Amino acid sequence: MMQQTSAGKIIVVGSSNTDMVIKTTHLPLPGETILGGTFFMNAGGKGANQAVAAARLKGNVAFIGKVGNDMFGEQARELFQKEGIDVSGVVTDAQHPSGVALITVDEKGENCIAVASGANANLLKKDIQFFEQQIQQATIILMQLETPLETIEHVAGVASSAGVSVILNPAPAARLTNDLLSNVAIITPNQTEAEILTGIAVTDMSSAEQAAIILCEKGIETVIITMGAKGAFLYTGGKGELIASEKVIAVDATAAGDVFNGALAVALSENRTIRDAVVFACKAAAISVTRLGAQSSAPYRNEINIDQ
Template sequence: MTNKVVVLGSLNVDTTLHIVQMPKPGETISASSKTNSAGGKGANQAVAAVRSGAETSFIGQVGDDDLGSFMVDALSGNKIDTKEIDKISEEGTGSAVILLDKNGQNCIMVYGGANQAIKPSKIDKAEELIASADILIAQFETPQDVTLHAFEIAKEHGVTTILNPAPATKIIDGLLAVTDLIVPNETESATLTDIPVTDVDSMDKNATRFAEMGIDNLIITVGDRGAYYHTKDDSGFVKAFKVKAVDTTAAGDTFIGAFSSQINKDLSNIEQALIYAQKASSITVQRAGALPSIPTSKEIDAEYK
């Protein structure tokens, strides 16, 4: 079975500056090189989903500019349905500047632009597309009230909703009630629950806190250690595959997109989908850039026979 995945999210053109080490406050440093690529959490997740075999569509917004055309072409070139990506003249296309050090760690600054200008009325136009999906994914690089409206429509049509609360910020009332699965990383989880993530016991406590907030199904990604999962029926920890990281940009997005391509609507195969997602993200971190680093299902199968 092929999942039909719809991503509501951000479209950013990424500029990556390659540096030896992160600058200190007030310090001026030189970059050894600069690269530009298509990115944004939404775009990354959509590309990861489609490259792992999901029938993927996108709901989003870009500026009426060259960068906007570049982003739409990047997605359509990956066989993603872009009919629900609008161009607006009021805001420019989203962009991000990424500082990438020699150890593969990054620091990212994002300009939301057109991503942050999406209105709930945009979702009404896309209701038929949402209703046709198996999985709907959203992040926090677009307005939460838009995500709430999209998730409400999704639930009316039996669509499974996945929320990636990144960058972490206070979650608006009602959103978790229409979210089936929340997927923060360890920092985002701690920000939302006020409980530091250090070990499995602390992850259990995070899960308890999220349940108190109104959501039982949780995945916490913890970088090169792996991923923790908790549902009403089960919990556990899936270790990451050990590789040498070159660039961690888009690793978490690859994880979520690849996961969405494999997960059953009732989350019944969550551990198997997590293992697949870990394989995908382990390949991503061994490559440079955002979209260019995301593997196909064939590459994942070849790497992990």
């Protein structure tokens, strides 16, 4: 059972993957074998990335997800525990392996990625029923789109009906039902995802506001469109504002959006205003792009001053 504390509880429902990366001189052509590449493994998956980011920022975090009965699943569980994340919602799937991503990266930073979702794709409504009470007692539910949409819709409905705020990071990009969107309090698409959801190409503040209005008309209270180095466009209460990102020298943008979402959830769980929460999230994401890797790039709380 998930432990409740006086701090606002964040429950992340989502994916956990192991990224297996080979750095090569160039991306292989069909049938080509390239020798001499450098191999390394990273913990990944948008759900896991966001949970780790929130935990490092002193959030009270629990993770609900599914892993295989294999070494990757064991490693993921151990990593979550090391980060102080409640793992009582991590289900072991006896039939499906843990999710993995095979990534090839060339000298220019271009990549090709193949993902085997494995147990992530088998996180079902029947698994969620064991955690519904915890979901109803949470402060914030944070989700993405790397697990079945039917499960995401179910969790959002359970949470929303209990008055729990649902943050949805609609990534990877997909079209979503109005039933799901009506149960979401805050949605955090990037520019590409916002365009897929609304049909509006988001290039500046004006187009960001057009897209945000369309999303709010579907029942969402707050829209935050992340805009890379520009920062994030916040639209709530009928008003829009661009929150600028701090200027940094970017090294690797991997998981910057995940860090943003984890940080946003932490600030809101501490009863910060939505504007202050977006400022905090922008600061965390800016730090993350100055470092290599996904979870390894997530900053710690002592690196960010939320009150500045």
